[in-house]
Amino acid sequence: MHGMVAGGGTCIGAWLDLSRRLLAEQDAPLGHVLLLTDGKNQHDEQMPLARVLDECAGRFVCDAWGIGDGWDGRELLRIARRLHGSASSVREEAALPGEYEQLMNRLLTKTVPELTVRVTAMPGCAVRYLKQVFPTEVELSDEDGTGRFVTRAWGDETRRYHLCLAADPAGRPRREDLQLAVAAVDVPGDDAVRLPPPQPCLVHWTDDPVLSGHTDAQVEHFEQHQRLGEAVAAATDAHRRGQPESAEQWLGRAVQLAHAMGAEEQLARLARLVRIDDAQEGRVALRPGAVAVDFHHLITASSHSTYGPASGTGTGGGTAGTTRGGAATVRCPVCTHGAPAAARFCPTCGHSFGERA
Numbered sequence: 001m002h003g004m005v006a007g008g009g010t011c012i013g014a015w016l017d018l019s020r021r022l023l024a025e026q027d028a029p030l031g032h033v034l035l036l037t038d039g040k041n042q043h044d045e046q047m048p049l050a051r052v053l054d055e056c057a058g059r060f061v062c063d064a065w066g067i068g069d070g071w072d073g074r075e076l077l078r079i080a081r082r083l084h085g086s087a088s089s090v091r092e093e094a095a096l097p098g099e100y101e102q103l104m105n106r107l108l109t110k111t112v113p114e115l116t117v118r119v120t121a122m123p124g125c126a127v128r129y130l131k132q133v134f135p136t137e138v139e140l141s142d143e144d145g146t147g148r149f150v151t152r153a154w155g156d157e158t159r160r161y162h163l164c165l166a167a168d169p170a171g172r173p174r175r176e177d178l179q180l181a182v183a184a185v186d187v188p189g190d191d192a193v194r195l196p197p198p199q200p201c202l203v204h205w206t207d208d209p210v211l212s213g214h215t216d217a218q219v220e221h222f223e224q225h226q227r228l229g230e231a232v233a234a235a236t237d238a239h240r241r242g243q244p245e246s247a248e249q250w251l252g253r254a255v256q257l258a259h260a261m262g263a264e265e266q267l268a269r270l271a272r273l274v275r276i277d278d279a280q281e282g283r284v285a286l287r288p289g290a291v292a293v294d295f296h297h298l299i300t301a302s303s304h305s306t307y308g309p310a311s312g313t314g315t316g317g318g319t320a321g322t323t324r325g326g327a328a329t330v331r332c333p334v335c336t337h338g339a340p341a342a343a344r345f346c347p348t349c350g351h352s353f354g355e356r357a
Helices: 011-025 049-056 074-081 094-109 217-240 242-261 265-271 293-300
Strands: 032-037 061-067 087-090 116-119 125-134 148-151 160-167 178-186 199-203 274-278 283-286 318-323 329-330 339-340
Touching: 011 032, 011 049, 011 074, 032 074, 032 199, 049 074, 049 160, 061 074, 061 094, 074 087, 074 217, 074 293, 087 094, 087 160, 087 293, 116 125, 125 178, 125 217, 160 178, 160 217, 160 293, 217 293, 242 265, 242 274, 242 283, 265 274, 265 293
Parallel strands: 032 061, 061 087
Antiparallel strands: 116 148, 116 178, 125 160, 178 199, 274 283, 318 329, 329 339
């Protein structure tokens, strides 16, 4: 120990590469590492982080935490999303034992090393992307070009995914169910896990401008989360460039989005940086003394999404609501999903609403 020198800077690529090699020597079904850093990645020319992330992808899951005041929130997000983990931060060293305990409790529930989502597209249809949107956004790639997307270790938890398909409507019948793809889940090498049956992905082609302009409430919710993260990132860049007015405007936009989603935790974190005068309108004032690390704490926090619109439950509330632009919606009596008030059928399950007064 006397020969060790605390110096030389932070080389995250070297640390991840060492983790990969050490885990390769272990006969463990689940690989998980925790990156805890107080610095930004340096010496990238010696151990390029992009190359190391490609080499580590699929070998283990990595959570990345920032502590102290010298780390980069977007860098931690990049690592966590590529390695199917989550990014977070710890403001006080005294909080570390509690954070470690929570992490270990979550890891002890992991029992399934790998779960595969397979999307089989029909002729004339293609998969644009499949991404995890809850509890954090995670990159998913088509492993072999056959529509096979691998998700890493699972425990007693809920995750949500967004599947986007592309298809040409030319020659397709209108106002009836058409199957564009089938989505199925599989646990390689484990027949004991009970899995849901394959699910068809249905679409209605329509000429109704009201119906075609409808955005599903869940999709809109996670798109708002993405815009919230983008607003926080833009505020961080503006603050770094010495443009407090611009940073304040972007934080106001973030507050407006968090308020619209009912994301109380995000609002509380934003309130550390700004005084919120009107959350609905996004009127805020940057607090004196805000420093760079405050923005990076906010970046990692903004990567954690909530489950559903407003209530956070994923089911919504009541029997009516609004979509983007204030258009009235109604709840389908069959599947309970929202639909435009002028719609003739439910865009989710196809139930006919009949004639409306």
